[in-house]
Amino acid sequence: MDNFTTDYSGAGGSGKMDTGTIMEQVKVQIAVANAQELLQRMTDKCFKKCVGKPGSSLDNSEQKCIAMCMDRYMDAWNTVSRTYNSRLQRERARL
């Protein structure tokens, strides 16, 4: 199993890490975590939609379905993100 810990002692372990470096590293970690979350949910949904009784391999139709499903899931995610963002703007404008 890979080692999931990260050594943040960019400064060699002694002395302080500068704020800028920490912020950049944290942003990367967050982006990675979000991508993993997206992939995990996408896999779950597309498996449910596209794979019936599991065979000994993924057949062509299943693969095509999964490919389309991935794209539709991204479309859905983007629509939800846009809609939620608009709603938040509207709510803030009311206050």
Next chain:
Amino acid sequence: MDSQGVTADPQLQQFIEVESQKQRFQQLVHQMTEVCWEKCMDKPGPKLDGRTETCFVNCVERFIDTSQFILNRLEQTQRSKGSLSESMSD
């Protein structure tokens, strides 16, 4: 790095607040996409048709409405009955 240094740094403090808020947003998008997918998506096609897209938009709005409704009603219930535990033991 001592903890005093971290919390006393206003730049870091603001960064943490901004990123936390962004994460709360992201988490809700993940959650709503999942819930609305169940409600709105039949068979994944070559594109997201208008009807399905509208369903997702409505779904998000109604989800947030539901959340607000629950908070408001909870507040009302607590105010009129004194405490939640009282109203729940009825």
